Each structure stands twice: as C-alpha cells, then as structure tokens.
Amino acid sequence: MYRDRWPSQLLKNTVEELSSLPGVGSRSALRFALHLLRQPQENVERLGNSILRLRRESLYCRECNMISDTEVCKICNDSGRDRGCICVVESVRDVISIENTMQYNGLYHVLGGIISPMDGVGPSDLSISKLRERVQKEDVTEVFMALSTTMEGETTAYYLYRILQGTGVHISTIARGIGFGDELEYTDEVTLGRSIQNRQPFDPVNNK
Amino acid sequence: MYRDRWPSQLLKNTVEELSSLPGVGSRSALRFALHLLRQPQENVERLGNSILRLRRESLYCRECNMISDTEVCKICNDSGRDRGCICVVESVRDVISIENTMQYNGLYHVLGGIISPMDGVGPSDLSISKLRERVQKEDVTEVFMALSTTMEGETTAYYLYRILQGTGVHISTIARGIGFGDELEYTDEVTLGRSIQNRQPFDPVNNK
Numbered sequence: 001m002y003r004d005r006w007p008s009q010l011l012k013n014t015v016e017e018l019s020s021l022p023g024v025g026s027r028s029a030l031r032f033a034l035h036l037l038r039q040p041q042e043n044v045e046r047l048g049n050s051i052l053r054l055r056r057e058s059l060y061c062r063e064c065n066m067i068s069d070t071e072v073c074k075i076c077n078d079s080g081r082d083r084g085c086i087c088v089v090e091s092v093r094d095v096i097s098i099e100n101t102m103q104y105n106g107l108y109h110v111l112g113g114i115i116s117p118m119d120g121v122g123p124s125d126l127s128i129s130k131l132r133e134r135v136q137k138e139d140v141t142e143v144f145m146a147l148s149t150t151m152e153g154e155t156t157a158y159y160l161y162r163i164l165q166g167t168g169v170h171i172s173t174i175a176r177g178i179g180f181g182d183e184l185e186y187t188d189e190v191t192l193g194r195s196i197q198n199r200q201p202f203d204p205v206n207n208k
Numbered sequence: 209m210y211r212d213r214w215p216s217q218l219l220k221n222t223v224e225e226l227s228s229l230p231g232v233g234s235r236s237a238l239r240f241a242l243h244l245l246r247q248p249q250e251n252v253e254r255l256g257n258s259i260l261r262l263r264r265e266s267l268y269c270r271e272c273n274m275i276s277d278t279e280v281c282k283i284c285n286d287s288g289r290d291r292g293c294i295c296v297v298e299s300v301r302d303v304i305s306i307e308n309t310m311q312y313n314g315l316y317h318v319l320g321g322i323i324s325p326m327d328g329v330g331p332s333d334l335s336i337s338k339l340r341e342r343v344q345k346e347d348v349t350e351v352f353m354a355l356s357t358t359m360e361g362e363t364t365a366y367y368l369y370r371i372l373q374g375t376g377v378h379i380s381t382i383a384r385g386i387g388f389g390d391e392l393e394y395t396d397e398v399t400l401g402r403s404i405q406n407r408q409p410f411d412p413v414n415n416k
C-alpha cells in the first residue's frame with residue numbers, strides 16, 4: 001500500500017520487515033516505524049538488540065523442548081515440581097498459558113506441533129519418541145494431554161494414547177466442558193452433549 | 209499478564225520491548241516473539257538490524273523536515289516537482305498519505321506537530337519560522353494547508369494564516385466535506401452545514 005515514492009529507503013525497509021510480523025499490515029508497520037523514530041535512541045537499541053539476541057541465543061530444553069536460556073529449562077530443573085506428571089502441549093505458548101493459571105506443578109513436554117495431514121505434519125515431525133523415552137526412563141506416573149479440542153488435537157491425543165498404552169502410565173486429558181461465562185443456549189451440541197456425559201459432583205466451595 | 213515464572217529471560221525481555229510499540233499488548237508481543245523464534249535466522253537479523261539502522265541513520269530533510277536518507281530529501285530534490293506550492297502537514301505520516309493519493313506534485317513542509325495548548329505544544333515548538341523563511345526566500349506562490357479538521361488543526365491553520373498573511377502568498381486548505389461512501393443521515397451537522405455552504409459545480413466526468 002505505501003509502496004510508491006518512499007521518502008526513505010531505511011523507513012521502507014523497516015516497514016517491510018515489520019509487516020512480516022503476524023497480523024501486522026503495512027499501515028500498522030508504518031505506525032510502529034514512525035513511533036520508533038520518535039523514541040530515545042537507547043529504547044530502540046534495546047528493542048532491536050532484544051530481537052536479535054532472542055533468535056541468536058535462545059535454546060530449547062533438551063528434556064522438554066521448552067524455550068530456555070539454558071540447556072535444561074527452569075521448569076525441568078525445579079526440584080519443587082512434581083516429576084511424576086508430564087503435561088503434553090503443542091507449543092511453547094501453551095506452556096506459558098498453563099503456567100499463568102498457577103494450577104499445574106508438574107513437568108511439560110512440548111511436541112512442537114500437532115498431527116495434521118492437511119499441513120503435511122505427521123507423528124515423525126513431532127517430539128513423540130522423545131516423550132515415550134522420558135516416560136519409560138523417568139519415574140512418570142501420569143501423562144496429561146493439554147491439546148486443542150480440534151480434529152488435529154483429537155487425532156494427536158489418540159495417537160499418543162496408542163503409543164503410550166503399553167507403558168502402564170496413567171493417561172489423562174484436560175476437561176472439556178462449557179467455559180466459565182458461556183451460556184448454554186449458545187453452546188454447540190457436541191460440547192453440551194459431552195458436558196452432560198461427563199457431569200461432575202457439585203462442589204459448593206470451588207464452584208466459581 | 210505473562211509476568212509469572214517466565215521460562216526464558218530473553219523471551220521476557222523481547223516481549224517487554226515489543227509491548228512498547230503502539231497498540232501492542234503483552235499477548236500480541238508474545239505472539240510476535242514466538243513467531244520470530246520460528247523464522248530463519250537471517251529474517252530476524254534483517255528485522256532487528258533494520259530497526260537499529262532506522263533510528264541510527266535516519267535524517268530529517270533540512271528544507272522540509274521530512275524523514276530522509278540524505279540531507280535534502282528526495283521530494284525537495286526532485287526537479288519535476290512544482291516548487292511554487294508548499295503543502296503544510298503535521299507529520300511524516302501525512303506526507304506519505306498524500307503521496308499515496310498521487311494527486312499532489314508540489315513540495316511539503318512538516319510542522320512536526322500541531323498547536324495544542326492542552327499538550328503544552330505552542331507555535332515555537334513547531335517548524336513555523338522555517339516555513340515563513342521558505343515562503344519569503346523561495347519562489348512560493350501557494351501554501352496549501354493539509355491539517356486535521358480538529359480544534360487543534362483549525363487553531364494551527366489560523367495561526368499559520370496570520371503568520372503568512374503579509375507575505376502575499378496564496379493560502380489554501382484541503383476541502384472539507386462529506387467523505388466518499390458516507391451517508392448524509394450519519395454526517396454531523398457542522399460538516400453537513402459546511403458542505404452546503406461550499407457546494408461545488410457538478411462535474412459529471414470526475415464525479416466518482
């Protein structure tokens with residue numbers, strides 16, 4: 001859109017690069033660039049360098065594949081964590097989301113994707129054999145799958161179930177049901193049906 | 209929001225820096241950072257370096273204050289431009305917007321802001337004396353004010369009018385009226401009233 005007669009090659013380059021960020025169009029990219037021009041030099045240096053360092057220096061934990069500053073991540077190294085439970089997630093972002101709930105104190109395993117034949121992602125593209133190895137080698141009693149409730153998520157969950165079946169580990173999955181604040185009227189039939197099948201004892205203390 | 213138990217200091221720093229961009233919250237910043245982690249190293253280098261170079265190397269044209277790679281910008285240097293007309297705008301972004309219309313072939317003058325007593329911006333904070341100098345020194349026949357139709361824009365336009373009054377230059381302003389695609393019913397009374405006062409001869413060829 002802002003391609004014609006650019007006043008400055010530096011501005012043009014920056015706008016083009018910023019437009020590569022997800023959900024950022026040329027208009028937002030221009031807004032970001034002009035904002036950066038108005039900031040003190042040191043702030044812009046901090047931003048630019050943090051981006052460069054992130055990509056250059058970030059490691060992935062050799063145990064769980066989580067992004068980490070060290071070879072083994074903070075969570076895998078934390079002796080206060082329940083080492084008997086591994087939560088399997090699709091991506092780094094899911095770990096951060098679950099950590100933010102403060103409701104989980106076990107370890108993680110980041111698959112690095114989800115089985116999706118449409119996108120050409122098969123089981124061998126994911127960190128599945130590593131997961132099986134961890135389950136067999138370590139003292140793991142439960143594998144807790146926190147995957148999306150999409151077709152791909154369900155396929156991956158079923159595949160993991162088959163792979164882990166013989167190991168004797170307890171396999172669980174996050175609860176599906178009606179989200180807090182959702183209205184029954186607008187809930188789809190599959191979710192509503194499953195929520196009825198999986199109805200739980202009423203707990204007047206934690207029911208909030 | 210994502211403050212607790214960060215898995216990586218590098219990620220945390222980058223998210224914090226990216227959150228300083230206008231309209232970017234911690235959620236989008238995290239999305240950007242995780243996206244960057246998945247990109248090839250050279251793409252991230254290009255982004256980081258273009259941000260650093262933009263702020264380090266950008267100049268502002270010594271004639272019109274437009275952002276530029278050189279001391280005098282491409283527009284001021286362009287011999288194909290009408291040097292008799294100066295379009296006065298608030299910011300660099302306005303120049304880019306006007307250039308994109310391809311409807312203007314004169315020079316510019318970037319004020320670097322707008323008179324706004326509420327924000328502590330007075331005439332002396334803007335590049336106004338430089339504008340007067342240009343009008344007197346160069347062969348300028350028209351000053352064309354393309355300012356916002358806000359209270360601040362109107363105040364600035366009136367101030368410029370008073371400053372330039374004695375120079376004999378023709379002073380014009382962008383047309384106000386009803387935008388293309390707007391419905392009369394939803395147009396405010398001031399705009400509608402002005403559009404009636406300033407009604408124009410109907411031109412069946414360009415009326416689109």
